[in-house]
Amino acid sequence: MSIKSNIAISDSGFLFDANTGDSYTVNKTGQVILAMIKEGKENEEIAKKIMEEYDVEKSMLIHYIDDFVNMLKRYELFEAEGE
């Protein structure tokens, strides 16, 4: 699963979807996770990297990443399957 190619993300966490014209704000942790998703990393791997840097419990982190990814799906920011 990958982020749509026509989506622009600024360093300050501003995200723009050129297809729909919608824009979003992403907080710092969200930006870190988004960058790793763009690199093609899976949730488990993202969690491992985050835990090296941040003070967070693994079970809660997985829950947060799942929730964040669900919101990205809801906003249709991922490429559709099979594309």
Next chain:
Amino acid sequence: MEKKKFERPLITRIKAGVPDKYGMKSQIKPLTHIDNNLVADLIKEFGSPLYIISEKTIRNTYQSVLRAFTTRYPKVQMAWSYKTNYLNAVCNVYHQEGSWAEVVSGFEYQKAIANGVPGSNIIFNGPDKSDEDLTIAVENGSYIHLDHFDELHALIAITEKLKKKAKVAIRVNMDTGIYPQWDRFGFNYENGEAWSAINKIMTQPNLDLLGLHTHIGTYIMSPMPYSVATSKLAELAVKTFRKFNHYIKYIDMGGGFASKNTLKGAYLPGSDTCPSFDEYAEAISQALNNSDIQYDKMPTLILETGRALIDDAGYLLGTVLANKRLADGRRSMIIDIGINNLFTSFWYEHTIMPAQEQYTDMDDTTIYGPLCMNIDVIRSAVQFPVIEKGEHVVIPRIGAYNMTQWLQFITYRPKVVMIGMDGKPYIVRENENHETMNALDRVPEHLRKFTL
């Protein structure tokens, strides 16, 4: 290397144009301490949810109301409105400050007496006074504020039986230019009913008409109606003197001053729209001072304000039970404070604050209580930081009515703790438990056994 503080990842869609029902983006200041007590420590010691009352705030607010009135009118007497908060400790703070008791039922009357208030310092209001209640009030020399003619006739019969005089006032309802006009309590001014009641009382040898009382409504956001109401009562007092050569000893303006809470549907926050005590005091005092009442026979001004006196002194502390997504992706937060603890959430958009240093990100949030009932919504739409399960929230300005109208529903009512003038927490009401809740239940013999 020390790890960085983690903040939950968030993505929020930017909506341009007019604010939606969640309002403009804002920051909520956390409330970590109440009178120098850490919220987390209070919850750890006394449980969650938890009511907190600040004795310091009660006394400071009381003094500021008293100052606003006594600097404008010489004879002022406060009477604590028991129904607003009748925890004994709270009532006694007001009594220590010099307040009489204002009660509206036999139950509240008993509470006032048990608290040590002399009968002669109790004002007995309300439409529900039984013959037994009236008998006790007459014997104790309390001020009985008559609500209707049936009560007036009942009292005449009781005083004849007791062969004792009763101290009475009448409650008067009137048009003060506000909507809704309360006309269900007392005798109407405009249609002459109030004047008829005065005439009836003045012909009774056992009734001593001492006062005139009104209570024009609740959460009155303008001082002007008080000016109108005071003038109308003053006119009745003057008329009574002219016809009967009888001076009215006190005028009781009741309560109804707004607190700084925000009503549902209000465009601006209550803190911006609520008049100051000085504004209410100016309206009432000026109307009295400018009336035709003889200057050396000016009546005592009695005030029964409840909500505006106690609301700021109360806090409700709670804990986050869960965060979850609703069907459309919105965030919802479940806290252990429900409408059973916060009855006023039916008409206020209560402020909710995190009890720990705030995270930077806010999210559109619906805040639910813990009850398994769809109506248990504390805030339907609010910008709120993402705080996690087990962390705490504080709802300020809940001192009025929540500790009297609270519901024992689904779960037990929690402890109430007062932070004293010395900064120490004191339990002023214990939490309910299985034993206390079951104590009043009775199960008939034939229902005691069953087989499943």
